[in-house]
Structure formats: C-alpha cells, structure tokens
Amino acid sequence: MHAFVYERPGTLADAVALLSRHGPDARLLAGGTDLIIRLRDGSLRPRAVIDVKRVAELEPGIGQDGRTLTIGATAVMTDIAADPRIRDHFAALAEAASVIGSVQIRNRATLAGNICNASPAADTAPALLVYDATVVAAGPSGARRIPIDAFFVRSGHTTLDPREVVTAIELPLPTSRAASVHLRRTRRRGHDLASVTLSCLVDEHGVTRLAYGSVGPRPVLAVDESGVLADARASDAARSAVLEGMLAAASPSPRSMRASPEYRLAMLRVLGMRAVATALTRLAEG
Amino acid sequence: MNVNGMDEVNEEARGAQGAIPIRLAVNGRQRALAVLPHHTLLDVLRDDLGLTGAKECCLVGECGACTVLVDGRTVDACLVLAVEADGAEVLTVEGLAGHGRLSRLQEAFLEKGAAQCGFCIPGQLLSAQALLDANPHPTLPEVQEAMAGNLCRCAGYEQITEAILDVAAEGGR
Numbered sequence: 181m182h183a184f185v186y187e188r189p190g191t192l193a194d195a196v197a198l199l200s201r202h203g204p205d206a207r208l209l210a211g212g213t214d215l216i217i218r219l220r221d222g223s224l225r226p227r228a229v230i231d232v233k234r235v236a237e238l239e240p241g242i243g244q245d246g247r248t249l250t251i252g253a254t255a256v257m258t259d260i261a262a263d264p265r266i267r268d269h270f271a272a273l274a275e276a277a278s279v280i281g282s283v284q285i286r287n288r289a290t291l292a293g294n295i296c297n298a299s300p301a302a303d304t305a306p307a308l309l310v311y312d313a314t315v316v317a318a319g320p321s322g323a324r325r326i327p328i329d330a331f332f333v334r335s336g337h338t339t340l341d342p343r344e345v346v347t348a349i350e351l352p353l354p355t356s357r358a359a360s361v362h363l364r365r366t367r368r369r370g371h372d373l374a375s376v377t378l379s380c381l382v383d384e385h386g387v388t389r390l391a392y393g394s395v396g397p398r399p400v401l402a403v404d405e406s407g408v409l410a411d412a413r414a415s416d417a418a419r420s421a422v423l424e425g426m427l428a429a430a431s432p433s434p435r436s437m438r439a440s441p442e443y444r445l446a447m448l449r450v451l452g453m454r455a456v457a458t459a460l461t462r463l464a465e466g
Numbered sequence: 467m468n469v470n471g472m473d474e475v476n477e478e479a480r481g482a483q484g485a486i487p488i489r490l491a492v493n494g495r496q497r498a499l500a501v502l503p504h505h506t507l508l509d510v511l512r513d514d515l516g517l518t519g520a521k522e523c524c525l526v527g528e529c530g531a532c533t534v535l536v537d538g539r540t541v542d543a544c545l546v547l548a549v550e551a552d553g554a555e556v557l558t559v560e561g562l563a564g565h566g567r568l569s570r571l572q573e574a575f576l577e578k579g580a581a582q583c584g585f586c587i588p589g590q591l592l593s594a595q596a597l598l599d600a601n602p603h604p605t606l607p608e609v610q611e612a613m614a615g616n617l618c619r620c621a622g623y624e625q626i627t628e629a630i631l632d633v634a635a636e637g638g639r
Contacts, residue, residue: 186486186503216545217526219504229503231550283593285527287539288546371528371614420602443594
C-alpha cells in the first residue's frame with residue numbers, strides 16, 4: 181500500500197475543513213471494506229485518508245426523532261440488521277444489510293459507505309429507494325438533505341460534492357400500513373455480490389414501490405400507483421404488463437463477469453413478481 | 467516493560483517518518499506502538515508483534531484467514547488500518563488458549579479433525595468463538611451463516627461445523 185497522511189478529526193467541522201483542505205486528494209474512511217482494498221490495489225492513491233469514525237457528531241447510533249429514523253454515518257450493517265425498529269418498519273433494509281458480505285464485513289461496513297461508493301450492486305440502495313430515504317450531508321456551506329433518488333448518478337458517482345461528508349441517512353416512518361422485502365440473486369450462497377438486487381414495498385392502498393440494482397449504471401426506483409400489481413384479482417397478463425413497464429429502465433452491462441444481461445433481465449422479472457407476492461403476504465399477516 | 471506498564475515494541479517504526487503512536491490491548495496485554503498509517507492491523511500483528519496466527523491470504527476480505535476480534539467483533543484484519551485500532555481490544559488465536567490449556571473450542575476442532583492443512587483454522591476459530599459468545603446454542607444454518615466469511619481450501623467444512631455444534635451442545639460447559 182502506498183503511504184498517505186492519516187487524519188482523525190474529532191468534530192464534524194474539523195472533518196469538513198480537512199476535506200476542503202485536501203480537496204480531491206482526500207478519501208473518507210468509515211468501514212474501509214472497499215477503500216482499503218482500493219488503496220492496496222493502487223486504484224485509489226489519495227494523499228490523505230480522513231477517518232470519520234471518531235467524529236463526535238457521527239456517533240454510530242440509530243435514533244428516532246418523531247416520525248423519522250436516523251441512521252448515523254458510522255452505523256455498521258450488523259447493527260442495522262439487528263435494530264428492532266428497522267426490522268419492524270424497514271424489513272427490506274434489515275434484510276439487505278444482513279446479506280452483505282460476511283459477518284466480518286458487516287461488522288465494519290457502513291450504510292453511508294455503501295451508498296457513497298455507489299456500486300450499482302449495492303444491496304442497501306434499492307431498500308433506501310423504496311423507503312424514500314434522505315441523505316444528510318455536511319459541507320463548507322452547512323448541512324444539505326438529498327433525496328436518495330437524486331443521490332445516485334452512476335457507478336462510483338453520486339451528487340455529493342467532493343467537499344461534503346454524509347452524516348446520516350433518514351428514513352420516514354410509514355404513515356400507512358405497509359410491508360416490504362429484499363431479494364437478491366447471487367452466483368453462490370453465502371458471500372457474493374448480487375447479480376440482481378431488488379426491494380419491494382406494498383402499502384394498504386395498493387401502491388407498489390419497486391427498486392432494483394445490479395442491472396444498470398445506477399439503482400432504479402419504479403412506482404405503481406394504479407394498484408394493479410398488488411391486486412391479486414387482476415389478471416396475470418395485466419400484472420405482467422405493469423411489471424414490464426416498471427422494469428423497463430434495467431440495462432445490464434454485457435461486460436459484467438457475474439451474469440449475462442439476458443439472465444439478469446430474466447431473474448429481475450422473477451424476483452419482481454416474487455417480491456410483490458412476499459410483500460403482499462406480509463401485509464396480510466400484519 | 468516501561469514505567470507505564472506498557473510493553474514497548476517496534477523501535478524501528480517509532481523512528482520512521484509519519485509513524486503514529488497507538489495503544490491497544492492484544493490478548494489482554496497492553497501495547498504501545500508506533501505504526502505507519504498505511505500498515506494494516508494484520509501487518510502490525512504479524513510483523514511488529516510476532517503474532518503470526520492470523521494469516522495473510524486474499525487481502526480483499528473474502529477468505530477470512532486474517533480474522534481477529536476487535537472489541538469483541540470479528541473483522542478481517544487485512545481491511546483494518548492498524549491506526550484505526552488505537553484504543554481497541556484485540557483477540558487473536560494466540561489468546562484463545564490460557565494457562566497452557568487449549569480452549570474447549572480448540573479441543574473440539576482437534577477431536578473432529580477440523581484442522582487439515584491448518585492455514586484457515588485461526589480465522590475459523592475466532593469466527594466460531596465470536597458466534598458462540600453471542601449465541602451459545604446456534605442452529606446449523608446459524609453456524610453456516612456465521613462461518614460464511616471463512617473459506618477452507620481443504621474443504622473441512624463438515625468437521626469444522628461438527629466441532630462448533632459439539633461445543634454448542636455442551637451448553638457452555
């Protein structure tokens with residue numbers, strides 16, 4: 181690994197100041213499960229690594245304030261998967277967090293890091309999209325809230341300014357009865373990146389929110405307000421037509437080594453229908 | 467041992483430009499070290515402290531051969547900078563046996579023939595220990611999930627799983 185300067189700011193102001201001072205030569209370190217691999221293989225050669233884990237304002241907590249659940253930027257997947265509020269209200273996020281990497285990876289990897297890396301295969305991204313999450317970032321001109329759907333651009337790129345640091349991810353608690361699920365397809369059971377990753381939420385009014393990743397440069401959200409997809413009495417043909425429309429934005433790369441575009445698109449449809457069925461079952465079971 | 471009761475090691479690194487002083491407890495023993503920012507916890511455990519139980523293998527967090535416990539949780543030591551472990555408690559495989567006696571889990575690995583070439587076993591033991599600490603009576607799927615981040619090229623998974631379930635069945639004896 182090449183040498184770099186290690187910074188360990190104790191406050192958010194110091195972290196933002198360090199980011200501004202080092203500019204594009206700095207990388208933020210949270211869980212390090214992606215960064216340290218890229219430091220070692222030389223694909224990233226920052227002059228400074230800024231470790232945000234001891235920033236006082238980023239206590240690795242998950243907190244509830246009124247109707248909003250806030251996941252701090254240093255909260256790790258193990259804690260997100262185990263949190264009772266997330267399991268109750270945001271099942272797809274708990275399920276996505278629990279299938280990332282291995283126990284060792286989940287003990288270090290953060291939700292903030294997962295979205296900032298902006299891998300198209302990031303498992304938490306579809307879950308955050310169906311829950312309409314908000315990314316909270318701090319920069320030289322103060323705090324900013326970015327809707328999750330406006331955060332992802334393409335692989336490795338977000339709308340975050342290079343001088344900004346993500347401080348939290350906010351999830352609005354559901355206002356109506358709803359149920360959700362996360363599904364993925366991998367080459368092997370256990371420890372693998374997703375060939376298709378998908379989250380689905382159905383509410384009591386029949387609105388279906390479907391989000392999927394690993395089938396294009398960024399994760400995609402599609403919403404069925406018509407109620408047809410979640411209507412068990414609708415014909416298979418009608419429901420398939422709605423699903424086709426929702427999955428139309430998928431454009432898997434032919435260059436990926438994990439799965440062919442044809443396979444991904446076929447599995448996307450299967451996972452989509454399966455996820456709607458599971459969410460409906462969960463909704464019925466309360 | 468210096469006046470603070472800390473073991474001082476790696477005088478060479480201390481003099482190196484850019485080295486950062488850290489303190490950590492390794493297998494219950496307080497250590498004061500100077501580490502370079504781009505050295506991982508695995509580098510420091512093996513090269514500075516001579517604890518070669520944790521193995522360097524894939525270096526991308528997939529094989530688990532470098533698994534150690536940091537503050538009671540398993541991590542891949544190849545994906546942790548040593549300087550990040552400042553103030554932490556680290557447990558390596560060298561810390562599992564006590565007073566010249568193997569731990570119950572280590573004995574079970576021996577009894578079941580879980581160690582073949584042995585290269586992955588330090589990591590396997592620590593993942594298994596962390597599982598049993600958190601969940602003394604895991605089911606088979608829970609064992610498989612907990613151990614998914616530790617690969618064994620000898621494919622000794624059956625024996626490793628049997629050893630863990632044996633200890634679990636004894637009910638924390």
